[in-house]
Amino acid sequence: MDVWYAIPSANPTRCSVAFQKWRAQGYKCAVVLDPTSSAVPEADLTLRPKPYPGYFRSVNALAKAIGSSASIVVTGGDDMSPDPTFTAQQLAKQFYERFPDGYGVMQPTGDDLPGTEKICGSPWFGRAWLDESYEGNGPMWHEYRSFSGDEELRFVAEAQGVLWQRPDLVQRHDHWTRRGLAAMTNYQRRNEALYFDRDGDLFRERKELGFPGSARKRQA
Numbered sequence: 001m002d003v004w005y006a007i008p009s010a011n012p013t014r015c016s017v018a019f020q021k022w023r024a025q026g027y028k029c030a031v032v033l034d035p036t037s038s039a040v041p042e043a044d045l046t047l048r049p050k051p052y053p054g055y056f057r058s059v060n061a062l063a064k065a066i067g068s069s070a071s072i073v074v075t076g077g078d079d080m081s082p083d084p085t086f087t088a089q090q091l092a093k094q095f096y097e098r099f100p101d102g103y104g105v106m107q108p109t110g111d112d113l114p115g116t117e118k119i120c121g122s123p124w125f126g127r128a129w130l131d132e133s134y135e136g137n138g139p140m141w142h143e144y145r146s147f148s149g150d151e152e153l154r155f156v157a158e159a160q161g162v163l164w165q166r167p168d169l170v171q172r173h174d175h176w177t178r179r180g181l182a183a184m185t186n187y188q189r190r191n192e193a194l195y196f197d198r199d200g201d202l203f204r205e206r207k208e209l210g211f212p213g214s215a216r217k218r219q220a
Contacts, residue, residue, distance in 0.1 A: 001071035001096075003088035004044075007078060008032035008058035010187045015040045015078040022081075026088035027074070030066055032058040054145040054195075060138030063130050071096075073130060073139070076122035079174040083108055091169075095124060098164055102126035103133075103216065105157040108169030113178070120153040120163075122171045129162070136217035141206070145195040148203035155207065156214045 005022040009015035009031050019029040019042035030045035034052060047061060059075045066073060072092050083091070095106050106124035109117040125139045133139055133156075140149050157163035184192075206212065 001089055001092040002028060002069055003072045003074065003092050004028045004030055004062075004066050004070050005074050005076070005082070006030040006045075006059065006062035006066060007075055008052070008055055008062075009040070009078040010034060010037070011078055011185070012038045012040050016042055018078045018080065019043060025082045025084070025086075027082065028070075030062045032062060056140045056144045056149040057142050059140050060142055063125070063139055068127070068131075070130070071102075071127055073125050074122065075125075075140075076171065077173070080122055081172045081174070083110075083169045083171055085169070091124070095126060095164075099126050099128075099162065102128035104129060104162040104164060105153065106164040106166060107154070108166045108171045110167050110170035111172050113173050113175055116173070117165060117167075118154065119150040120157065121150045121173065123150070123153060123157075132217045134214055134217075137213070141211070141214070143202060144199045146191040147196050147199035149199070152203055152206060152211060152214075156211050159211075160216065 003026065005027045012033060015031055019040060022029055023042055028044045029042055031040050031043045032047045032049065033040065035048045035050045039046065045065060047065060049061065053061065063073050072095060095104070096102065098104065104126045105120060107120045108122065130139050134141060141152055154163065
């Protein structure tokens with residue numbers, strides 16, 4: 001089964017290092033890059049939209065571009081590592097034993113980063129979730145820019161009874177908070193300033209309304 005790790009990145013060097021780790025565990029890799037940034041040689045697929053559409057639209061665009069040949073698409077960031085215990089194919093087999101129709105979300109929660117279990121920050125999407133979630137419009141809600149879409153995903157998948165949290169699996173997130181504010185990049189500071197409150201307000205509004213547009217599109 002083809003399992004893809006698909007992310008946007010503003011740091012091709014860091015993305016390259018991350019993709020080396022994911023490829024070593026059997027994943028194919030896809031990335032959204034800035035039109036002017038250097039290439040990531042380890043990427044099997046690269047998109048360069050102009051202007052940058054935001055994290056969640058990028059994930060949806062990558063999932064669409066990868067297409068139906070993928071059994072599973074995993075997303076996260078260029079500062080994340082795959083679980084070292086299992087190959088991509090071994091985990092895909094476990095996924096489809098749990099979700100035979102492919103409509104499910106698996107989130108490893110064994111990372112020691114606080115709050116990992118509260119969001120789906122590095123989720124696995126089965127084929128049917130990719131095709132049918134959010135009324136068939138992509139695996140994550142597109143209106144968020146940089147934050148809160150991973151928190152909504154946890155609520156939506158849980159409410160639909162298709163969230164599988166895996167404390168036995170570790171997809172380590174080398175988040176800047178592990179080293180303090182000095183480790184934040186300029187683009188992370190910019191995103192925080194521009195979108196953290198805006199995305200948070202959107203999340204609270206959508207939660208109050210029951211996350212409209214998150215229903216499953218049933219295939220004929």
